[in-house]
Amino acid sequence: MALDSAPHSLPKTPSGIEGFDDITLGGLPQGRPTLVCGAAGCGKTLFAMTFLVNGAVRFDEPGVFMSFEERAEDLTANVASLGVDVPALVAARKLAIDHVRVERSEIEENGEYDLEGLFVRLGYAIKSVGAKRVVLDTVEALFSGFTDTGILRAELRRLFGWLKDQGVTAVITGERGEGQLTRQGLEEYVSDCVILLDNRVEEQITTRRLRIVKYRGSSHGTNEYPFLIDEQGISVVPITSAGLAHKTSDEPVSSGVPGLDAMLGAGGFYRGSSVLVTGGSGTGKTIFGAQFASATCRRGERCLLFTFEESPSQLIRNVRSVGLDLRPHLDAGLLRIESARPSLFGFEMHLARMVRDVRRFRPTAVVIDPISAFHGPSSEIQAALLRLIDILKEDGITALFTGLTASGPMTDADHMVSSLMDAWISLRCIEETGERNRGLYVLKARGMGHSNQIREYRLTGQGVVLIEPYLGSGGVMTGSARLAEEARERAETMRRQRATEQRRRDFERKRLSTERQVAELRAALDAEAAELERLDEQATSWEQSLEQDRDAMAVIRGAAE
Structure with missing residues (x-):
């Protein structure tokens, strides 16, 4: 209250x-x-x-x-x-x-x-x-x-x-x-x-x-x-100074990943919302957070990034491998990176530091990577996160939290933390055919429709790229299995195309042969018709000649009498 x-x-x-x-x-x-x-x-x-x-x-x-x-x-x-x-x-x-x-x-x-x-x-x-x-x-x-x-x-x-x-x-x-x-x-x-x-x-x-x-x-x-x-x-930190009276916005802000924005009905996250990105180790959670921060800075807005596992220089170096250069944003004063080990303070002390830094830097977006670095009773962590989320919402700040999740079913702690969030993006590793690929899906997005598909994504030199979903006979296929299936389908398509072309050529030969036969028959008919016409003309000519002969004989007989 x-x-x-x-x-x-x-x-x-x-x-x-x-x-x-x-x-x-x-x-x-x-x-x-x-x-x-x-x-x-x-x-x-x-x-x-x-x-x-x-x-x-x-x-x-x-x-x-x-x-x-x-x-x-x-x-x-x-x-x-x-x-x-x-x-x-x-x-x-x-x-x-x-x-x-x-x-x-x-x-x-x-x-x-x-x-x-x-x-x-x-x-x-x-x-x-x-x-x-x-x-x-x-x-x-x-x-x-x-x-x-x-x-x-x-x-x-x-x-x-x-x-x-x-x-x-x-x-x-x-x-x-x-x-x-x-x-x-x-x-x-x-x-x-x-x-x-x-x-x-x-x-x-x-x-x-x-x-x-x-x-x-x-x-x-x-x-x-x-x-x-x-x-x-x-x-x-005035932990009860923020409540549920904060204003909301219908304005979407980009996640920095165009494919992910397309999966969200509003075209991005609502401004002032809290977003959770969870996944196992190596799924690219930090890169998603860095892309969100970079997109915020490219709009000319300030972003504050808290990291509890990497130093600022290490973070800048690592995300450069996927085509993200955060240094210009730091030099322009649009991005600020704060790093500290979780064991340096208790969670509430970290909360105090974060709230103080937010109020002094006054960003429009905050990235916290990761909240799973903090250990303690889940109820205390949830209470502290709730305070932070309330304070950020009160100022209309869009917050993106990353969290490491273990393989297997979600724990009670995962559900407690996720219930505080407005949107939840889950990253997962898909292991099949002897290789490991990455998949993404939207678990929830309050206030907007969203895709229910599992989308494969790749960490490329141009950042995170989502691949169009591919459904095989056994479900969604990724990686080399997807490539092999696509190659098999291309070969089958080519086989069908060749068969179709062969049948088309056979039909063309039959059509030409039939047309030749029809032409020959038509020519024979025309010849016969011409012969009949000639015979008709001959008959007519013979009758005329016969009539003339009769007339001539009649004339001769008349003269003789």
Whole structure:
């Protein structure tokens, strides 16, 4: 369920820490003290210093850092690793750092002890820079020499009340106690906001987590949130900030493989969808991801590629073998490749890194190769992937995930992961006639029709090329079996063509012979007809001659009488 981002009446001071202000709906309570507690090494001091530096640099709010453990020069050196120039901020009167030395051997308890001297010193520092933010690190060091719990509790209340009276937004760090949030067990009750940091080790992998224990006067995220500390500072993944209210798009984006686009009813993947490409080893999953990334960059859009099995240089070299040159896209700033071993962090820490990189690079497409590199309970991996998918969908980013699948039936983990995806492309090896070929089919594609055919594909010098499906008597045929069957069919076709041509020639001979016979008969008939006509003419001529003879004899007889 998404957090309610409606405006609240409680004034808040933004921390500037990526992701943290999302889960607190604006930041820390303005003008009130916040307790940041946790065990050693979980990042309390860095969290507090980041809060101060962001206030000075980004929000024009000067701050005071009063340390009871580390000296000013040590703090400066530690923060310098994050690219922060603390001396410059001090010189510009944006930041004041004061180290208060507390030695237990020099402390004497009595009933009249109070923190008046500290208040004077802190008040002077606040006025000297016009501070709006204050950090006290750590409260245990300040009270380390006292055993009288009555005095300690009274002065703690007085310290928190004094900070409120000054109108500053304060962060007080505290060490975690046994069975309670802090050693004294009181700080969390007098604080308006309590943040618990945890550095947890599971299966030799460390994961940092943050939880808001309480926040007076404001709603907030109540889950545990992974957070990351590296050379770029602190990043918090607000795992419940994304829900199911994201917008959808009907615009298709190319997979980079024309044949695969043709198998999808929309002509590609819907923009903002999540796509899973699974297959055994050697099926070309990484190449499909690289083709998708290359197609994205060719459209002039940004793509972020996370690889957990190959270094960037190795990936670039390997995909060059299929005609993909990613170097121009890297040089143009359209492609960014991030690589890390899965064992470097826990999955949630990797998730924090990926979300931070996505928000800073702002790509339109993301490739994660492969998700199967992460090991752990399938339910945890599914939950982390769901967070990532929700965040990507919220920003309208098209995501392509690759995953290694074992031979045999799909496992429950495969079904759990695939159920999160909008489209699922399965790659498989087809072994027959003593050789191994590759086949592809679309298992699902939400919101569009798609082909149900198994298509053979080849990894060529021009990338992934899909071959038109060929159905033999035994089903789909691939590889040399397909070539042999095609050759056999071509030979059979040629045989049939030769037989047809022979029959056509025989028919032609018969036709010509018959026509000759018909011509001869016609000629004989014509000759006979001509003879009959000649005989008719002779008969007519004979009759005429006979008639003339009769007439002549009649004339002769008449004269004689």
